[in-house]
Structure formats: C-alpha cells, structure tokens
Amino acid sequence: MREKQKKLVVTFRTTAGAMAMEEACRSAAAPGRLIPVPRAITAGCGMCWAAPPESRAAIEELVVREHLDVDGLYDVLL
Amino acid sequence: MIYLDNAATTLHKPPCVGKAVLAAMGSFGNSGxxxxxxxxxxxxxIYGARERLAALFHCPRADHVCFTANSTEALNIAVAGLFGPGDHVISTDLEHNSVLRPLYRLRSQGGAVDFVPADRQGCIDYGDFERLLRPGTRAVVCTHGSNLTGNLLDLGRIGAFCRAHGLLFVVDASQTAGVFPINMEQWGIDVLCFTGHKSLLGPQGTGGLCVRGELPIRPWxxxxxxxxxxxxxxxxxxxxxxxAGTLNGHGIAGLYAALGFLEETGIDVIRAREQALARRFWERVHGLPGVTVYGDFSDFERAPVVTLNLGECDSAEVSDELTERWEIATRPGAHCAPRLHRALGTEEQGAVRFSWSWYNTEEETDTAADAVEALAKEAR
Incomplete structure (x- = not known):
C-alpha cells in the first residue's frame, strides 16, 4: 500500500457538487483530484476532492466565491 | 422524404449529436x-449538459437541472411532487396531455383544476387567470407554446400574475426550448420542464426539469x-x-453536443429561419379556397407550426396522401391536445400539422405548399 500522507479532503452532498468543484479547481489551477470517500469520513457523495493540506485557504476561498455545494472539509491521512 | 413533423420530434440532428452518443457508448462509465x-x-x-441548460434557460444553479426521459416525466414529477388533495391549479386549454393527464389525476385525488379557455383562434384572455383565482390556488401550470397551433403564451405576464398572488409557476417548454429565449429568473418560473429530442436537437430519451430555489418537490x-x-x-x-437510478448518460452526451451546436449557431438565427419557412408556407396556403388554417397569425413571433384542414376531409386521409404522393411527413389527428381541438371545433376532423426545424429548406416548404394547393383543388 502507498505510504499515507496528510490530505485536505472536501466532501459534497451530490455528484453534481463534486463535478462543480472539479471544474472550479481546474479553472483556478487549484491542485487536487476526485477520489472515493475514505471510510474515516461520513459523506453523502461517494466521491470527494483530495488536495494538499497547504491548499486549504485557497480552496476555502474558492468554495465561497463559486458557491460550491460542499458538505465538509477534513484533514485526513490517506 | 420531406420531414415536416418536427413538433413531434426533430428527425435531423447536427452530426455532432450522433457522434457524441456513439463516443459515449464506447467510453462512459456510470456517472457518480x-x-x-x-x-x-x-x-x-452530464454536469456540462446541466451547465449548458442552466445557461440557456437562466436557471440560477446548474445543480438544479434534473434529468428525466422527456418532458412528460418531468411534468409528472412536478405536478405529483408539488400538489395534492385540497390544492387548486390553474392551467389552459392549450395544453398537451403531458400536462392535462397529471392534472386530471390530481383532480381525481382530491385536487382541483380550472382551465383558462381558448377561443376559435386558440387564443386566451389573460384576465381569466384572475377570474379563476380562488382560496387554495397554488399554481399555474401551462405550456409556453401550443403544439397544435404554434400560438405562444406570454410567460412574463403569467409569471407576474403568479408572483402577485404567491403562486408557483410550472412551465411546459416542449415546443419552445431551443428556439425561443426562456428566462426562468426574469419570468419567475419555478419549474421549467423540457424535452431534449425536439428543438433542442438531442436524442430521444432525454429531458428534464429545472428547479428555481429549494422547492420541496416530492420524488416519486x-x-x-x-x-x-x-x-x-x-x-x-x-x-x-x-x-434515482442510472441516468441516460449516452443520450445526455448527445444532448450536450446538441446544446453546443445551438450555442454556436444561435437560437435567434435558428428561430428566424424556422419562422421564415413557416411563414412562407402560411402565405401560400392560408387564402386557398377550402383551406382552413388554425391559430393566431397576426404576429409571426410564434412556434414554426402551421395546422390546417381541407374542407371536411379527414385529416388522417390528407396526411396519408401527402406521404404517399409527395413523401411529406406531417401529423394528423388530435396531437394529444384534446381541449384545444374542442376549442377550435376540430374534435371530429382532427387537423394536419406541418412543423419546421433548422434542417428544412425553402424548396421543401414550396413542395409542401404545392401539395396542399393540389389537394385543396381536388377536394373541392
């Protein structure tokens, strides 16, 4: 298995919310990718956005600016 | 074959649509x-299609564009999910059965429905909405454009009436989506129901409803x-x-491509062409002896539909003869619009509907007018 690293995980209520997040991050050149929701997190949508922890401020700002339908933000070892 | 039954479904699609469906069938997993x-x-x-539809209809959020198989399914979801026993809904005589039957079912379940009547030209008196208002009225559910006559309803005016009285506004855009500007925000439309396979030029099996705000529609x-x-x-x-359930991803991929075509071409350009063809036909046929054209042609800001009869001829026979002798595809009969046929006085005879799309030509239109002229002479 891969060595675990600390990640910022963003969860969503719907798949549409996850797709909007991916699109917004790509447009803003924000790092990260969609992955299956790890079991440590309870989330509605089966996919989540995983990004380096240092991108938290930028992503939080993006979520507010783009009115993204986010369920929660977590720091997780993945 | 000259295909003039585009109000039923558009036969010819932009080439990108079929290619997109085929590509999706070879590459799509299950969304979500x-x-x-x-x-x-x-x-x-699929999300891209939601975005394009939200932009086209001025739906405030792309994630409030919900996909269904067609507008009938969307209208069923809206009516059954918003209203129940004790609720009163106002609709119109212009409606297709996709609106009427869900409303008749609501009535059989303890709801109440009144219809704004249409006159012999298929027009309504907007003052009737006010007259039909009563305690317990929850909504107006109506079409944007008649599939039988092509007459449009003034959605801005009806939306203002709904806002003034705190009513929900549910619209059937089956005949207008993809050709006419539709502005959910400006007109106060709460739920807009559309189908993908008509003027949106997408595949059959695609459609949906756009929901403004957090309306608590009960899912069936x-x-x-x-x-x-x-x-x-x-x-x-x-x-x-x-x-619920797997979406028609392959079909929605085709719809996504079709929406791209509409954006590139421009729906104003498309509408102008279709209206010009319908007008060209109408100008040739409306004054012919024995020809009766239905609908309000005082203004050509109307859906590209011309519906007519020849004397007392059975519309089914006329339509069949158009197919057999000139290879022209039209739609006779009742067009799933029983209330409007009664209003027009064509319940027994039905009527022959000609309807245009972006892909029709002047030459085809002239051939259709020649055919009507010949049949009208023979019928006298």
Whole structure:
C-alpha cells in the first residue's frame, strides 16, 4: 500500500457538487483530484476532492466565491 | 422524404449529436458511481449538459437541472411532487396531455383544476387567470407554446400574475426550448420542464426539469443515487433528489453536443429561419379556397407550426396522401391536445400539422405548399 500522507479532503452532498468543484479547481489551477470517500469520513457523495493540506485557504476561498455545494472539509491521512 | 413533423420530434440532428452518443457508448462509465476515469468522464459531460441548460434557460444553479426521459416525466414529477388533495391549479386549454393527464389525476385525488379557455383562434384572455383565482390556488401550470397551433403564451405576464398572488409557476417548454429565449429568473418560473429530442436537437430519451430555489418537490422515484447509501430515504439535495437510478448518460452526451451546436449557431438565427419557412408556407396556403388554417397569425413571433384542414376531409386521409404522393411527413389527428381541438371545433376532423426545424429548406416548404394547393383543388 502507498505510504499515507496528510490530505485536505472536501466532501459534497451530490455528484453534481463534486463535478462543480472539479471544474472550479481546474479553472483556478487549484491542485487536487476526485477520489472515493475514505471510510474515516461520513459523506453523502461517494466521491470527494483530495488536495494538499497547504491548499486549504485557497480552496476555502474558492468554495465561497463559486458557491460550491460542499458538505465538509477534513484533514485526513490517506 | 420531406420531414415536416418536427413538433413531434426533430428527425435531423447536427452530426455532432450522433457522434457524441456513439463516443459515449464506447467510453462512459456510470456517472457518480466511482472515481475512475470512465465514471468521471460521464459525470463531467452530464454536469456540462446541466451547465449548458442552466445557461440557456437562466436557471440560477446548474445543480438544479434534473434529468428525466422527456418532458412528460418531468411534468409528472412536478405536478405529483408539488400538489395534492385540497390544492387548486390553474392551467389552459392549450395544453398537451403531458400536462392535462397529471392534472386530471390530481383532480381525481382530491385536487382541483380550472382551465383558462381558448377561443376559435386558440387564443386566451389573460384576465381569466384572475377570474379563476380562488382560496387554495397554488399554481399555474401551462405550456409556453401550443403544439397544435404554434400560438405562444406570454410567460412574463403569467409569471407576474403568479408572483402577485404567491403562486408557483410550472412551465411546459416542449415546443419552445431551443428556439425561443426562456428566462426562468426574469419570468419567475419555478419549474421549467423540457424535452431534449425536439428543438433542442438531442436524442430521444432525454429531458428534464429545472428547479428555481429549494422547492420541496416530492420524488416519486427513489433508489440508487451513488450518494448517502446507508440512508433509507432519497437524498434531499438537487439534482439527486429527483434522479434515482442510472441516468441516460449516452443520450445526455448527445444532448450536450446538441446544446453546443445551438450555442454556436444561435437560437435567434435558428428561430428566424424556422419562422421564415413557416411563414412562407402560411402565405401560400392560408387564402386557398377550402383551406382552413388554425391559430393566431397576426404576429409571426410564434412556434414554426402551421395546422390546417381541407374542407371536411379527414385529416388522417390528407396526411396519408401527402406521404404517399409527395413523401411529406406531417401529423394528423388530435396531437394529444384534446381541449384545444374542442376549442377550435376540430374534435371530429382532427387537423394536419406541418412543423419546421433548422434542417428544412425553402424548396421543401414550396413542395409542401404545392401539395396542399393540389389537394385543396381536388377536394373541392
């Protein structure tokens, strides 16, 4: 298995919310990718956005600016 | 074959539509059911279609565009999910059975429905909405354009009436989506129901409803969504709320491509062409002896439909003769619009409907007018 690293995980209520997040991050050149929701997190949508922890401020700002339908933000070892 | 039954479905689609469907069938996983590239490819295109539809209809949020198989399914979801016993709804005589039957079912379940009547030209008196208002009125449910006459309803005016009285506004845009500007925000439309296979130029089996705000529509269909798997109830967030089961991803890929074509071409350009063809036909046939054309042609800001009869001839026979002798495809009969046929006085005879799309030509239109002229002479 891969060595675990600390990640910022963003969860969503719907798949549409996850797709909007991916699109917004790509447009803003924000790092990260969609992955299956790890079991440590309870989330509605089966996919989540995983990004380096240092991108938290930028992503939080993006979520507010783009009115993204986010369920929660977590720091997780993945 | 000269295809003039585009109000039923557009036969000719932009080439990109078929290519997109075929490509999707070879590359799409199940949207929202994983994060492998095949699933994400499907999810991205489906979300892209939501974005294009939201932009086209001025729906405030792309995630409030919910996909269904067609506008009939969308209208059933809206009517059954918003209204119940004790609720009163106002509609019009212009409606298709996709609106009428859900409303008749509501009435059989203890709701109440009144219809703004249409006159012999298929026009309504907007003052009738006010007259039909009563305690318990919850909504207006109506079409944007008649599939029988092509007459349009003034949605801005009806939306203002709804706002003034705190009513919900549900619109059937089957005949106008993709050709006419539709502005949910400006006109105060709460739910806009559309189908993908007519003027949106997408595949059959695509359609949906756009929901403005957090309207609590009760889903009639519940099941797998790829989210909240351990919940015993359907997720409440849009669009998942109304989208149980695997979406028609392949069809939606075609619709996405069709929406791109509409954006590139411009719906104003498309509408001008279709209206010009319909007008060209109308100008040739409306004054012919024995020809009766239905609808209000005082203004050509109307759906590209011309419906007519020849004397007392059975519309089915006329339509069949057009097919057999000139290879012209039209639609006779009742057009799933029983109330409007009664208003026009064509319940027994039916009528022959000619309807245009972007892909029709002047030459085809002239051939159709020649055919009507010849048949009208023979019928005298």
């Amino acid at each position: 059911r994983g994060t492998h590239e095949e699933s994400l490819t499907a999810a991205r295109v 269909k519940v099941g797998g969504t790829g989210v909240h798997s351990y919940s015993e109830t359907q997720p409440e967030a849009y669009p998942t709320r109304l989208e």
